[in-house]
Amino acid sequence: QEPESSEVSQFRLAADRTPEVPFGLSTSPSVLSHYGVAPNTVTLFRRVDSDRRDLDMNSKDVDAEKIVRFIRMNELRLVTEYNPVTAVGVMQSSLQLNLLLITDMMSPKHPERMRRYREAAELFKGKILFILVDINLNSNERIMSFFKLKKSQLPALAIFHVPDEQRDVLTLDEVSVERVQDFCNRFSQ
Numbered sequence: 234q235e236p237e238s239s240e241v242s243q244f245r246l247a248a249d250r251t252p253e254v255p256f257g258l259s260t261s262p263s264v265l266s267h268y269g270v271a272p273n274t275v276t277l278f279r280r281v282d283s284d285r286r287d288l289d290m291n292s293k294d295v296d297a298e299k300i301v302r303f304i305r306m307n308e309l310r311l312v313t314e315y316n317p318v319t320a321v322g323v324m325q326s327s328l329q330l331n332l333l334l335i336t337d338m339m340s341p342k343h344p345e346r347m348r349r350y351r352e353a354a355e356l357f358k359g360k361i362l363f364i365l366v367d368i369n370l371n372s373n374e375r376i377m378s379f380f381k382l383k384k385s386q387l388p389a390l391a392i393f394h395v396p397d398e399q400r401d402v403l404t405l406d407e408v409s410v411e412r413v414q415d416f417c418n419r420f421s422q
Contacts, residue, residue: 236260240273240290247300254304275300281309282328283359311354312347312363317372328362329395332417334408335377336388338367346388346408353413361392361417392420 235241241258248256259265270276275288286307288300306321313319315333323331334350336343347365354363366373368384377383380391380402390403390413403416 240295243295243297244275244290244300246297247304250297250301251304254308275303277304277307279307279309279322281311281313281358282326282362284309284325284327286325309362311358312351312365314365314367315373315376316367316370323362323364326362328360330361330417330421331364331393331395332357332361332413333364333366333376333380333391333393334388335366335368335373335380335382335391337369338365339369342407349408349410350413353408353410353417356410356414357417390416392417394420 236258244256244258248254264270265272268276268278271287271289273290275290277286277288279285286303288295288303302318305318307325308319309322309326312334313323315323334346336346340346350363350365354361357363366376368374368377368387376391380389380400382389382391382402382404386404388405388408390405390408391400392402393400401416401420403412405412
């Protein structure tokens, strides 16, 4: 309610540090009511799974760094890169189907693979959480073993149904929108 408060200045600082995330600030009671947001709260709206997360700013130890960490831990993008920070948001997603592209991000083919994977993600927005797993991160090795994959079998798509842990794997030469779409549709049926 106070545009010049220290909380607001910390919020603005966090917004400057994460330019890829759209920020908004409102003191309007009708706006807060429309979105169901309490005053002095940072609310993160996740478009990919229509979920939201709230951070209470009334605690005196909340600063820009903690706001940025809150965003990084809870944001989900059309394609979310899996790492120790984003794992929290992925695990808390309301989406029950996760599709992982397990690949080498250092590969010269990576940009084109990602373009096609993002294109496919648009088709399943709100239905399947699309995740990118870089095999170059040591912390991601357990994901490869979970799906019983070896580096020689990559890139691969792995789909996982959270409630019953049912899963399937498709090794690929190349990622295409059609193959991703077909794999997802087959698994869903």
